[in-house]
Amino acid sequence: MNYYNRMKDKFEKLKTKKDVIVLSIESSCDETSVAVVKNGRDVLSNIIATQIEIHRRFGGVVPEVASRNHITAISNIYKEALSAANITADDIDAVAVTYGAGLMGALLVGVNFAKGLAYALDVPLIAVSHVYGHIAANYISHPLLTPPFVCLMVSGGHTAILRVDDYNNMKLLGTTVDDAVGEAFDKVARVLGLQYPGGPEIDKLAKQGEPSYKFTVSNALKSTFNFSFSGIKTEVVNLVHNMTQRGEEINKADIACSFQECVTDELSNKAIKACKAQEIKKLVVAGGVGANLRLKVKLTKLCGENNIEFFSPVLKYCTDNAAMIGSCAYYMLKDGLGLAELSLTAKPNIDL
Numbered sequence: 001m002n003y004y005n006r007m008k009d010k011f012e013k014l015k016t017k018k019d020v021i022v023l024s025i026e027s028s029c030d031e032t033s034v035a036v037v038k039n040g041r042d043v044l045s046n047i048i049a050t051q052i053e054i055h056r057r058f059g060g061v062v063p064e065v066a067s068r069n070h071i072t073a074i075s076n077i078y079k080e081a082l083s084a085a086n087i088t089a090d091d092i093d094a095v096a097v098t099y100g101a102g103l104m105g106a107l108l109v110g111v112n113f114a115k116g117l118a119y120a121l122d123v124p125l126i127a128v129s130h131v132y133g134h135i136a137a138n139y140i141s142h143p144l145l146t147p148p149f150v151c152l153m154v155s156g157g158h159t160a161i162l163r164v165d166d167y168n169n170m171k172l173l174g175t176t177v178d179d180a181v182g183e184a185f186d187k188v189a190r191v192l193g194l195q196y197p198g199g200p201e202i203d204k205l206a207k208q209g210e211p212s213y214k215f216t217v218s219n220a221l222k223s224t225f226n227f228s229f230s231g232i233k234t235e236v237v238n239l240v241h242n243m244t245q246r247g248e249e250i251n252k253a254d255i256a257c258s259f260q261e262c263v264t265d266e267l268s269n270k271a272i273k274a275c276k277a278q279e280i281k282k283l284v285v286a287g288g289v290g291a292n293l294r295l296k297v298k299l300t301k302l303c304g305e306n307n308i309e310f311f312s313p314v315l316k317y318c319t320d321n322a323a324m325i326g327s328c329a330y331y332m333l334k335d336g337l338g339l340a341e342l343s344l345t346a347k348p349n350i351d352l
């Protein structure tokens with residue numbers, strides 16, 4: 001019997017197994033991460049090798065450099081994850097991997113490592129979407145959190161509002177029509193001469209500034225749950241270039257603060273509006289921009305005023321990590337979803 005047919009049976013049995021240990025792998029961008037997660041919420045280990053310092057000198061992620069560094073790191077990170085979790089490879093019930101969305105070459109390193117491992121251990125391979133992984137980061141941080149809830153997904157690659165009816169059943173309410181919000185943060189940071197990644201730098205600098213510039217987001221999407229951030233991004237870039245040309249002094253902290261105020265107003269107002277429209281009293285934030293302090297402050301306040309419970313992942317699970325992939329995989333396997341064949345390949349883009 002070939003691998004996939006053998007796995008169908010094993011996969012089915014995991015649905016009812018009492019304790020399920022998932023070894024998960026994440027390599028979609030510039031973090032190589034391997035985690036061991038028990039029963040979806042108990043993180044036994046979560047090792048992350050970040051390449052931030054390597055890419056910083058280029059001002060952003062260089063895909064080829066990212067892939068090469070994943071290759072160098074992944075075997076050791078895997079061994080570290082096993083040892084930190086105090087388990088052996090024989091304890092692994094399933095291997096889960098991010099197969100998209102992300103950088104093709106970077107994803108392929110994780111996918112190929114996962115395929116080899118699942119085959120060698122003769123355990124099921126589970127293909128996980130990075131975006132759904134970000135949502136699952138909340139299950140780790142909040143042991144009692146269960147769907148249904150509204151999710152504000154804010155990362156470097158995605159910006160969306162989803163209604164999460166169940167672990168594997170969600171509906172897209174709105175998405176960005178152009179740039180992801182993380183992309184806008186990174187671009188604005190770059191034009192202000194801040195280092196990569198820009199989001200956390202804007203977050204820090206904005207604390208020292210005032211919202212003295214009146215930036216705007218498009219009014220055309222006001223009545224929808226869609227977003228547009230390319231306009232405000234261009235507005236900031238043009239302002240900085242014009243001021244530079246005129247030799248004017250640029251108050252970077254004020255620009256960072258004004259940009260952040262405008263963007264976080266837009267995100268938080270639409271997220272609350274979605275909760276009200278869907279009559280759902282739980283709001284969950286997911287993705288790297290969810291680490292933004294100002295966004296969290298606004299969401300906490302607005303949720304309090306509207307009697308909505310607010311959840312966001314603890315900082316280390318906001319940005320890319322393998323534990324969230326292991327959590328997501330657990331809820332997929334419980335519903336019999338995601339079993340992959342050894343022909344699994346990486347997908348740079350995945351629809352929400």
Ligand code: KG4
Nearest residue numbers: 155156157182199200288289291292319320
């Ligand atoms: O979720 P993530 O780690 O990777 C993707 O799936 O894209 O998100 C990365 C994005 C980057 O654009 C980064 O600048 C942004 O999240 N980010 C932040 C903060 N921390 C990370 N943006 C604003 N404020 C932060 N504190």
Ligand code: ZN
Nearest residue numbers: 155288319320
């Ligand atoms: Zn991510």
